[in-house]
Amino acid sequence: MIWVIALMVIIMLAGAITVLFVESHVSAIAATSAVSLALSVLFVILQAPDVAMTEAVVGSGLSTVILALALFRINKKHGKQPSEQNDA
Amino acid sequence: MNNIAFTVALPLLAAFLLPIISNSSKSAARFIGPFVLLAMLGFSLAYFNMLEHPVAIALGGFRPPLGITFHLDNLSLLMASIIPLIMLVLWPYANIEGYREESLLLLLAGSASGLALSGDLFNIYVFYELLSVASFGLAAANRTGAAFAATFRYLVMSGLGTVLALTGIGLIYTQTGTLNLAHIGLLASQLNNPAGLSAFALIVIGIGVKAEIFPVNGWVPEVYSTASPRISALLAGLISKLAVLVIVRLLVVAYQGPEALTLLLVLGMLGIIWGELSAWRSKDLKRMLSFSSIGQLGMVLVAFSIPGEAGMVAGIAMMLHHLVVKPGLFMLTEHWNGSLNKLAGAAKSSPLAAVLFMLFALSLIGVPPFPGFWAKLLLVTGLVEANTPLYLTALAVLLSATVIEAHYLMHTAIRMYSKGKKKQVKKLHQTPFTLTIISVFAVVLITALITMAPLGNKLQHIAAESSDRALYINTTFAARHTPVRKQISLIKQQSKVQ
């Protein structure tokens, strides 16, 4: 079991550091999601099934969707920006 | 049928139902907010009259350390009655765009009274978060780009504070195994170590985002300049005091060691220096008031860091004084929102407003007959009596801050009475509605001035009660689900036996 814990902690910390340094926003969102997933595995090991379920559903599901929607919105604007500058 | 839980439940209920009601009848929806606030006022005042001795109420009917308790003493009930009062005064009767803002204000009221009454660490955290989210919504309600950006920075800083506070709560729970404040107080000796003290520091910094404490107050000038004056008045006047109240409770119940007090003292001093110097440098009224509010809260913190009852009296006095004066000043910026230079001639266009400004400014500086003077006097005597090098340094900082404060406030006042260009003077006219709101605060201030002697006694009483750690703990553990009157007699019997 200790190997699972070690693996999950390493995935978690690596994911967190990735969020800080990776270039693309999409990868950053994916890394956050990975952190949540590893965290929910840890919660299962720590005998917290309720929390694990919530973390999996909310942390790596819902919040990823919310982040993706917001990013989608921002990118869409981003693509249009040059033409707007011309207008101005 | 009189239960204090209604002061939390009713506004939340109304806020939840407001969208539905406003869909069917807009005019009915407009009455709900003020009505609920009046009801809240009624509930808390009813308890205030009944209360001779602090009581605790176990919510959910579970024995105190297990369930969540509400702690009712003079201080918390005072705050719980001030909340609906001040919100009634600042309620946006005229310019409501939709139900959303009303809904957010009601949520703010409910969470604020929860925060004032709660005696459970995690419950305080939940209400604090609710308060934060509602205030984000209100701060962004102007919907300008600047308001969004300022609110975002506010949110990030607040979110950081949340993480720190939650870490602090986690540390306390790891060490004591409980969340109830009174129970933590019983186990306080376990917290007198680096881990316990850093938990306190983390919670102070975390909750301190709302209390405008020194390192985490970068949001203050931005949000207060971009939000509407009403919201600034609420945040600076009321919400910051509730955050301070939480810190004070924690200090009294669990952290009476010198380290925690020194931390507060140093943070308070830094806040005073930073706030007053920035206020002195600022060139427009809104930012000047925001920075001065940071300085004032620094003084409140310094006051609470004085050990014993003297500090409690001074702190509560400073807190209540700022609570009355700052909203009044912020409401003045509703029509005087330009730079200080543009205020020239303001006294001519609305003489009453200028007089009110003078009144508030003099009281804020601490000129003798006004209530602000007595509050500052309590603080100064407290600092002199504490008589250690650090407290005397704080005294020096406080006195020089007062000089700076006098300089910039009087400078502004003089500018108002100087002659301005005609075209500009017209724009500085305050509307009667705003003037009425400001006058309410002024009337409260003057009433306090007249009734200074009984008010001082009452303050002493409140301070003695709320700085008594044993009383807090006993009260909480006596909480049963019995009617309040019976509970009071029970506590009396117990204290006789002891």
Add this chain to the structure above:
Amino acid sequence: MTTDLIHWLLYGGAMGLIVIGIVGVVTLNNIFRIVLALAIAEAGANLLLVIAGYRFDAIAPILTGSSANQLMVDPVPQAMVLTSIVIGVGIQALALALVVKVYQNYKTLDIGEIHQQLSTDIDNSSGVISLLSSEQPAGERPLPEPSAQHETAQLNQGGDK
């Protein structure tokens, strides 16, 4: 030995997440990324709470027929973490809505630029000549308009860019 290692792994993981998250919030320049870093710091605090309720050889706090006399882990921190996860996602959604609106208004995600534009906006709306604007190149310096309101300030910004 294994207990020690588990101890270090768990606390190291929780504290690591908190510190990485806070460093991210303080150092990152991109506001979208700051929201992500905040979520990570929150996850660390949640893990810390769950660890506080853990004990070895205990089962999850759910009563079943076979769990009569077994040791259970503490349910209180788990309930707290449930609450704080849901609170976190609410705040995250609000933060992202603000990010979208800030981006629409200021056309940038850089916190430094946003801060600068914000100060200029506030200065403009109150008619103070900005302290910051003297550091900007002359072309970007907004004209101090005495009657400028928020809207006009924004339009100026948009036009200048």
Add this chain to the structure above:
Amino acid sequence: MRNVSALVFASGLAFLLLVITWQFVVGGAPMLIGEAILQQGADKIGSANLVTSVVLGYRGIDTLGEIAILFTASTATSLVLSSLSAKTSSSKKVVIRDDGTILASSASLFFPLLITLGMYIILHGHLTPGGGFQGGVILAAAFFLPLLAVPGRGVNHSGLALVEGFAGASFIIIGIIALFQGNAFLQPFFGHGEMGSLVSAGTLPLLYTAVGLKVGAELSGLLANLAEIGEIVPESTDLQASSMQTESNGS
């Protein structure tokens, strides 16, 4: 400069936290209230899942605060985004893209499945892991999936408001009914029932249903608000430019 000071601050914090954890032992926390709740929780509340008894029983008002926070966040989000959605609502129908029938039909297939799953998780919250929050998120997903599959389909916002209003209100009203019975606010009532059966644990399943519906409605509202601004912006540039124009003028 800013980075350097931030790193100094962060390493200080890391050092502090490491010093603190040095003292702690995993599994060594005192657990005073936790132990007491493990002892008497089952008898007092009658819920097999003790986390549920803490969430809805011992710390019920925390949960009330929490659903209020979700409500506040959703209200504030729609307040923040509303200036836009009000303006583009007229152009809503512009973007009906055909994303293929497969996606749309699979979405409608998943809808009842997800609803059932969500309701199952909510109703068994007092027996098994899971409950109002988890089930609520799944309900939100169920309502959101068709929205993604068939862009341009509007959300019934007033219906959502109705659900979230009444769900939140019923949570509080259940709490107040306890008051009128002479108990404390949010005190669980009704009989405990037989431990482990579906109808047990007094008012807890009712409260969790309210929480689940509230969370579901709140989150679908949030997602719809965020998604609408992602989906609605028309493909044609002139329309978007004009909407941008009105927006910056009107804000």
